Amino acid sequence: MKIQDEAIIQSLLDIDFYKFTMGQLIFKKHKDVPVRFKLTNRTSSVSLSKMIPLEQLKEQLDHVRTLRFNNSELHYLRGTNEYQERMFQEDYLQFLKNMQVPQYQLEYNGDDLILELLGSWSETTYWETICLSIINELYYRNLMLQKSRLAQDAIFATGVKNLLDKVKVLRKCPGLTFTDFGTRRRFSRPWQKYVVEMMMAELPQQLKGTSNTKLAMDLGLMPTGTAAHEMDMGYSGIYHSSDEEIYGSHKRFLHDWREMYGWGLSIDLTDTYGSNFFFKEFTHEEAVFDKGLRQDSGEPIEFGLKALEFYIKEGINPKEKMLIFSDGLWAEKMIDIYRYFHKDIMTTFGWGTDLTNDLCLKPLSLVIKLVEANGHGTVKLSDNLSKAIGRPEDVERFKRIFGYKNNFSETCKY
Secondary structure (H helix, E strand, C coil), rough: CCCCCCCCCCCCCCCCHHHHHHHHHHHCCCCCCEEEEEEECCCCCCCCCHHHHHHHHHHHHHCCCCCCCCCHHHHHHHCCCCCCCCCCCCCHHHHCCCCCCCCCCEEECEEEEEEEEEEHHHHHHHHHHHHHHHHHHHHHHHHCCCHHHHHHHHHHHHHHHHHHHHHHHHHHCCCCCEEEECCCCCCCCCHHHHHHHHHHHHHCCCEEEEEEEEHHHHHHCCEEECCCCCHHHHHHHHHCCCCHHHHHHHHHHHHHHHHHHHHCEEEEECCCHHHHHHHHHCHHHHHHHEEEEECCCCHHHHHHHHHHHHHHHHCCHHHCCEECCCCCHHHHHHHHHHHHHHCEEEEEEEEEEHHHHCCCCCCCEHHHHHHHHECCCEEECCCCCHHHCCCCCHHHHHHHHCCCCCCCCCCCCC
16 A cells, blocks of 8 residues: 555545534524634643644645535435435535535644634535644655555554454454544545445444545445534533523434434434433433434443433333444554443444554544634543543533543543
């Protein structure tokens, strides 16, 4: 496999599918809300500004602004209708047809790469996974170019060996299923495609799909995704007139989401303001209706036991519900979680960085999060305080509003 020098993003479909499911709700309900997203590099030992020349990054970002959805891509989205007559409505698809991602703000300040994305929520949201994919791939391109051809070949060979080792491990647990969640921190676009194709060939009953919409279209896989923390965070900025309204913004989002997508996309992300708050507010009626829950921070076994306890207390058969684990996974960890829970509740996994960026080079922990909506600072608390997002004063306010008392903090692996 060669180090590429072409455009990293060649289609606006090369993003996580939840950008479209969220994007339609944003377009319908909050199209013109002004927002700001910001890049955070949680791998403090790596200076992105030293590894990625400013003009190189600008060239890639500017190229994305020339892209538009073509008719084939819109036709594909029009047909993603597993759970209802039509998932994406025509006015939203026409909006996508004419959309250009907005301008960005980029500067280098010493070792820091400062990237901010501002504009209307309905347009700016699509930048997130695109920018992360670009920055990751440029970093690894430049890192690889510092090495000899022999060293480059050895790195790719290590990646193939690691992939084969994962296949061998997962074959021992044939009931375990997973979805590729690796777009945002992939080593490269070609490598992600190679990895997914290999998993399709070697573990066809265990790979259930990919979050990457372009790969799903090209490879005939199920595109997978529901909603991210961004939705809770955005709603808290829109419904912000009092502490009580901020507290209720979570329910407003869930109401709008269920109204638009019904049972088909009813997997709840639990940790924006901490899973203790989520379970406190989760009603019997909601739990009966929804498919299940996604865990994205904290201790997975502890979370799973908390979910089981909730379902049993509510008189709901947990075997009819699903838990999706998606936080910093690797093969052995997934097997441990699966074996712990699979007899009691349906269990599956969203497998990200370790799947698409395991070539013996240290993965970066980069995130782009919504930090402001409707003029107000937004917050993600998480079940792991090292993942918390927001200005310190906003974080403290949201802790008080949502009764957050968690002290667990663990360095983010990815």
